[in-house]
Amino acid sequence: MARVSLGMPELEAILEAALEEVGGTPGGLVPVLQRLQRELGYLPGPALAEVARRLRLPPAQVFGVATFYSQFSLKPKGKHLVRVCLGTACHVRGAPRIWEELARELEVGVDGLSRDGLATLEAVRCLGACALGPVVVVDGEYWGRMTPARVKALVRALREKGDAGEA
Numbered sequence: 001m002a003r004v005s006l007g008m009p010e011l012e013a014i015l016e017a018a019l020e021e022v023g024g025t026p027g028g029l030v031p032v033l034q035r036l037q038r039e040l041g042y043l044p045g046p047a048l049a050e051v052a053r054r055l056r057l058p059p060a061q062v063f064g065v066a067t068f069y070s071q072f073s074l075k076p077k078g079k080h081l082v083r084v085c086l087g088t089a090c091h092v093r094g095a096p097r098i099w100e101e102l103a104r105e106l107e108v109g110v111d112g113l114s115r116d117g118l119a120t121l122e123a124v125r126c127l128g129a130c131a132l133g134p135v136v137v138v139d140g141e142y143w144g145r146m147t148p149a150r151v152k153a154l155v156r157a158l159r160e161k162g163d164a165g166e167a
């Protein structure tokens, strides 16, 4: 099937390689989406439409798979994932203030992504470490008993690590 220009050469190259890998068969949908997610960090809408066309699948089916599995994201994600617990135990110990400090320090927009693309901020409900509240988890690493001062240290550590992918 003929290629369609998406106006994004890098995306087109990644998409072509992913489709070639699965031989353009409908059964290759999940592997194609996994590769796009891995290489782009998210699944852009135009890419999903092109995947549907090339695999001869209804766009609604492709979109449905892309939104069903938590491994996929339709929005760009930061290089680091910062999860703030807003569960009851953390809430009463000041989690909302920690959330505000992180959002301010990282300059996070309404989509949860920091302005520089360094981090995505997410709110979660109970991380199972209530005694350490307020708790923040950065790329799987727990930061307990958070204070505004520790928020500054956390953000400094993230900026020092930069693109390394580990906090």
Ligand code: FES
Binding pocket: 085, 086, 087, 088, 089, 090, 091, 125, 126, 127, 128, 129, 130, 131, 133, 135
């Ligand atoms: S409520 Fe935050 S870890 Fe349980």
